[in-house]
Amino acid sequence: MTKKGRVFSGARPTGRQHLGNYLGAIQNYAELQNEYDCVYCIVDVHALTTVETTQELRQNTFEMALDWLAAGIRPEETIMFVQSHVPEVMELHAYLSMVTPLGKLTDLPTFKEKIRHQPENVNYGLLGYPVLMTADIVLYKTDVVPVGIDQVPHIEFARETVRSFNYRFQTQALIEPQAKHTEIKKVLGIDGKEKMSKSLNNHIELAASPAETTKRVREMVTDPARVKRTDPGNPDICNVFTMHKIFSPQDEVDMINVECRRAGIGCVDCKMRLANNLNKHLEPFRAKRAEFESKPDDVQAILDDGGKRARAVAQEVMAEVREAMKLP
Ligand code: ADP
Numbered sequence: 194m195t196k197k198g199r200v201f202s203g204a205r206p207t208g209r210q211h212l213g214n215y216l217g218a219i220q221n222y223a224e225l226q227n228e229y230d231c232v233y234c235i236v237d238v239h240a241l242t243t244v245e246t247t248q249e250l251r252q253n254t255f256e257m258a259l260d261w262l263a264a265g266i267r268p269e270e271t272i273m274f275v276q277s278h279v280p281e282v283m284e285l286h287a288y289l290s291m292v293t294p295l296g297k298l299t300d301l302p303t304f305k306e307k308i309r310h311q312p313e314n315v316n317y318g319l320l321g322y323p324v325l326m327t328a329d330i331v332l333y334k335t336d337v338v339p340v341g342i343d344q345v346p347h348i349e350f351a352r353e354t355v356r357s358f359n360y361r362f363q364t365q366a367l368i369e370p371q372a373k374h375t376e377i378k379k380v381l382g383i384d385g386k387e388k389m390s391k392s393l394n395n396h397i398e399l400a401a402s403p404a405e406t407t408k409r410v411r412e413m414v415t416d417p418a419r420v421k422r423t424d425p426g427n428p429d430i431c432n433v434f435t436m437h438k439i440f441s442p443q444d445e446v447d448m449i450n451v452e453c454r455r456a457g458i459g460c461v462d463c464k465m466r467l468a469n470n471l472n473k474h475l476e477p478f479r480a481k482r483a484e485f486e487s488k489p490d491d492v493q494a495i496l497d498d499g500g501k502r503a504r505a506v507a508q509e510v511m512a513e514v515r516e517a518m519k520l521p
Contacts, residue, residue, distance in 0.1 A: 196230050198336030200373070203234040203276065203329050205243075208253035210260040211396035213380035213389035216439065221339060221375055223265035231271040232333045232503065233261065235496075238276050238283075239325065242318035243311065258492055260399055263482035274499030276329065281507040285328040286321070288514065292357040293324050301346060327351040331367045332507045338370050341377035348372040364517035366510065385414035385432040400482055403472040410468040415460045426453040426460070433460070433467055441470045 202222060210219060225231055235254050244250070254275060266273055276282060298304060298320050307319045318325075330338055330351055340348055348370065355367045379388055382395025389396045397409045413433050419426040428434035428450050437446050445466065452458035485492055 197228050198230070199232060199334060200225050200229040200337050200339060201232045201234070201330050201333055201335035201370070202339055203236040203239070203326070204257070205240045206235050206237055206250060206254040206257050207240075207391060208249070208256045209398045209400050210257060210264075211389055211391060211398050212436075213382075213396065214260075215264060215399055216380050217341075217377050219261060219264045219266075222261070225339065226265075226267055226271055229337065232335065233266060233271060233273045234276050234329060234503075235274070236276040236329065239318075239322060242307075242316060242322060254496075255489065255492065256400075258496060259482050259485050262485050262492070262495070263478045264399070268495045268499060272333075272499045272502045273495060274503045275496055278496070278500030279332070279504045279507050281504065281511045282325070282328050282332055284511060285332055285514065286325045288518065289324050289328055289354055289358060290321065292361050293354060297350065297353075298323065301350065303343075303347070323347050323350045324354070327354045330370050331355055332510055333503060334368055334506060334510060335370045336368065337373045339373045339375045341375060345372060345374075362517040362519075364513070366513040366517045381432045381435070383409055383413045383432075385417075397471075399475065399478060406472055406475070407465070407468040410464050410471065411461070413464060413467075415463070419460065422459045423456050425456045428453045433464055436467055436471070437463075440474050441467065445470070 202218075204214075204218065207214075222231070222233055235257055237250055237254060240250065240253075241247070258273070261273060262268065301323060303322070304320060307322075308315050311319075326347060327350065338348055338351075349372075352369050355369045358367055359365060381387065382389040382393055383397065384393075384395045387393050387395055397406060401409065410433075413436075415433050416426045416428075416431045418424070431453070434446075434449060434453070437449055441449075449458060449463055449466075453463065
């Protein structure tokens with residue numbers, strides 16, 4: 194089947210992935226493979242802008258690769274690789290930086306947010322992040338980038354940078370990427386309030402054991418107005434119910450929707466049902482992950498092979514770029 198074009202997406206190596214990453218990104222990655230040629234990159238260089246130590250970088254990259262593979266990324270067709278394995282991206286980043294007005298970078302909301310987060314470490318990398326991201330995207334002849342609403346300014350930035358570069362050097366060497374808007378489901382953490390995230394420790398890891406998963410689900414906050422077992426609950430504002438709608442069979446969802454409202458089912462029972470359904474859903478994932486985990490050399494070989502395939506495309510693009518720039 195001919196595919197519609199090439200998709201690129203990158204994510205920082207944050208180690209073991211959680212349900213938020215799975216429902217908000219990885220599932221979409223897996224689905225896109227059916228329609229597009231996909232390039233998925235573990236962006237370790239971007240991670241350097243925020244990490245204090247690189248001690249865990251390799252392990253985090255490995256763990257994330259395991260999760261991606263177990264969740265259905267198909268490395269035979271998809272290029273799955275590590276950003277720093279293709280050093281051409283640094284070169285392109287430098288060239289693109291020459292057509293990037295500084296004010297555009299300092300104006301980006303994400304930059305402002307980052308310096309609020311780490312005022313003690315406002316490094317150049319934080320500022321140049323969108324330029325490196327543009328290099329990531331265009332180096333692999335990307336047509337389409339899946340984005341959530343918060344990343345739209347970055348894609349707009351990438352498109353403008355490509356136009357500036359192509360205009361300045363009178364070339365068509367770089368392709369202007371299109372944004373593919375994906376409705377990112379924001380998954381709440383077990384606190385039922387904040388977005389699920391590792392740093393808030395409100396997450397459920399995909400790779401957790403069934404017992405650990407059950408424990409985490411039991412800690413989930415439900416409708417706060419429901420204090421006693423006999424109080425009726427409101428599934429519409431309950432994160433446990435939201436998860437049921439994703440992981441439980443429809444008849445069970447319907448039953449909970451009715452019974453919770455008339456206190457026919459208690460929160461503990463409701464959570465145990467969710468834990469069971471979630472564990473059932475993750476069973477094939479866990480089996481596949483364990484298999485890859487037992488063969489770390491195979492996983493390394495997949496990343497190395499992805500790096501080689503990515504680099505072949507990158508070198509073609511860079512040859513055109515250098516030619517267009519008339520570099521001696
Ligand atoms: P990055 O900074 O590389 O985006 P994150 O770990 O924050 O790294 O996110 C990786 C991907 O997972 C992103 O696409 C992000 O939107 C998605 N994601 C992370 N947490 C959640 C969440 N709680 N709900 C939905 N999507 C999420």
